[in-house]
Amino acid sequence: MTARTPTVPGDAIVIGGGIAGLATAALLSADGWSVRLLEARHELGGRAGTWEADGFRFDTGPSWYLMPEVFDHFFRLLGTTAARELDLVPLDPAYRVYSDPTTGAGPLDVRSGRAEATALFESIEPGAGARLDAYLDSAADAYELATSRFLYDTYETTAGLRDPALVKRMPQLAPLLTRTLATHVEKRFTDPRLRQILEYPAVFLGGSPYGVPSLYHLMSHLDLDDGVLYPRGGFIEIIRAVARLAEAAGTVIETGARVTSITTEDGSATGVELADGRRLTADLVVSGTDLHHTETVLLPRELQSYPEEWWRKRTPSPGALLVLLGVKGELPQLAHHTLLFSRDWRASFDNIFGADGRIPDPASLYVCRPSATDAAVAPPGHENLFVLVPVPADPSLGHGGQEGDGTPSIEAAADRVIAQIAEWCDIPDLAERVVVRRTVAPADFADDLNAWRGNALGLAHTLTQSAVFRPRNASRKVTGLSYVGASTLPGIGLPMCLISAELVVKRLRGDRSPGPVAEPARV
Structure with a gap:
């Protein structure tokens, strides 16, 4: 039986400054709650973060702007629009596809429509x-x-x-x-x-x-039907927009504030304890940090809705090897979004999800070149590349690093990926032109984001982890404790996290309808 949730606005604490936590804080503040958001790191964004070096600005997470109507709906709930908050650019082509050169197939430009x-x-x-x-x-x-x-x-x-x-x-x-x-x-x-x-x-x-x-x-x-957009300035602009709206609605945002436990009394959430020794009280606690971490670390065993044994039967999303590259000179061979597909497609997925997981070689991978669209993300005469390689969700694969100082096997895998892009996309001197390099690996996701098993996205959308089978947005055992983010309803991705925030608000309002919350009459 699900624990009761307070319905009269009072004091609320939101744990985590990723997109889901920020969106929840904004909606709660707009509903009259007095909200404090606590982010453990010194910057907001969570998986949708940013990193800057030598004039390059890299998104470190999501880079596909899909489901635009979900963003539009969310912004209208807060009295504004996506068009007002973001500078959205349509991409043409939507993406480019390269196949393994042994197939003899040339690149394909996929256009929306x-x-x-x-x-x-x-x-x-x-x-x-x-x-x-x-x-x-x-x-x-x-x-x-x-x-x-x-x-x-x-x-x-x-x-x-x-x-x-x-x-x-x-x-x-x-x-x-x-x-x-x-x-x-x-x-x-x-x-x-x-x-x-x-x-x-x-x-x-x-x-x-x-x-x-x-x-x-x-x-x-x-x-293929709808189209692909890009927010000029990078996806960190979405984070900044939601944070700006949350603060405008009254949310107090505090970074460098690591929560070590959720406090309870008689089965009700009463607030949080922080690493600096503070105890903060609240009528409602919303955790937007990793759900596994929330359940198995921030709560005692007897109050866990999803204890460790539950997780042993679940499937995480893949981990990710991220390779952030600042490159001298132009790269017209790459579109804004480029996908490289390996010839042995099924074996690649077996490497990622199989019992004996390993980093695929050659990999099916994704390259984002935002400098194709946005001059602000790289110095003049340079390109910005974000490379994502799906890998097993396994922190033992190691850590990334800067300029090649990560775990040797991770850096070796990154070298192979750079060589693969160079060969498949006809950029023979790519490695020699790299002037900035950083890698991120599953151990970094585990350490920096408390990500379960170092996964990159959340709980995978298998049948038994989708819709009615996915973890709910409220604790079954603790009154006044809600959950938001990629491993809860409805799922993975920025649009889904915005909806997840709305589901928290719907519960508080007692709204059990299957559709979105009604928008204000005029925006």
């Missing part, structure tokens, strides 16, 4: 254009269903799931829940490149296309 996407597919595989058209119709329908029925539901009751309109759609919905994304795609398309374009979004969900349910083919609606 139904006509562009279907023409590309048809040019590669006769008949695939029409099949993609039907696939994207289904993806759009699944996306509408998710946003109207699943993502904004707190699941305090099963009323939303029992809605006659939803029950009527179960014959079409059930197969999407019981077969994998890979099975769904590979029934429809033959060319490996087309399959990879449609299957890769599973990584955004912290999973493998061989493990996530095919309902998540809805992700292709976002990049």
Whole structure:
């Protein structure tokens, strides 16, 4: 039975200054709560952080601006708009794809828009254009269903799931829940490149296309139908915008404030203890730090809704090897977003998620070149590269470092990745042109962000870790303790974390509707 939650605004403490914590603080403050946000590190952002060196400014986390209507809705709840708070730039192409050169396939530019996407597919595989058209119709329908029925539901009751309109759609919905994304795609398309374009979004969900349910083919609606945007200045501008709105609404933000425990009395949250010895009291505590850390470190065993034995049966998202590179000269071979897909696709995912996990070589990886769009992120005459390699969620892989001083095996893997980009993308002198280098590895995610098993994203979106099966936004055992972030409802990614914040507010208001909170009449 879920613990009761206070409904009358009072004093609230939010733990964690990532996007979810900041968004929750902003919405609570707007609802009349007196909010103090505590961030352990000296900068805000959490996974969506930033790092600067020698005139380069790197995002250290999310870099795809998808689900724009979720951002728009969140900002309108606070009396503003995404257009007012962010300088959003559409990307064309949405991304570029390179295949293993042994396949003989050249690069593909993937452009958003139904006509562009279907023409590309048809040019590669006769008949695939029409099949993609039907696939994207289904993806759009699944996306509408998710946003109207699943993502904004707190699941305090099963009323939303029992809605006659939803029950009527179960014959079409059930197969999407019981077969994998890979099975769904590979029934429809033959060319490996087309399959990879449609299957890769599973990584955004912290999973493998061989493990996530095919309902998540809805992700292709976002990049192929909807389009991809970029907030000029980098994704840290989203963090700054939400922090600015939180403070404007009355939130007090304190950095360098590490919470060591959540205090309770008679099964109710009473506040927090900090590493500096302070004890702060509150009527409501919202934890936006890693859920595993919250449950197994900040709470005593008897008050844990998700104790250690629960986690042993769960699947984390992959870890990540991040390689941040400042490069001299131009790199026109790379788009703003570039994906490199390995030839042995399934083996690459087996390396990441299998029992004997290892860093894939060659890897399927992602390169962001924000300097293609934004001159402010690199000095004149230079380029900014953010490289993400999905790896096992395993802190024993080691730490990253600056200028090659990380764990030797991590730095060796980064060298291989740089060489792979150089070969596949025809940039033979890439390594010689690097003037700034930093690596980040699973042990850094574990140490810096308390990330369970050093994972990079949160709980993977497997069937048994999605929707009604995902951890709720409130403790079952502690009154006045709420949870927000990537491992709670609804899931991984900046838009989902904004929705997660809204779910906390819906619970406090007693709103059990399956859809978004009503927006103010005028913004």
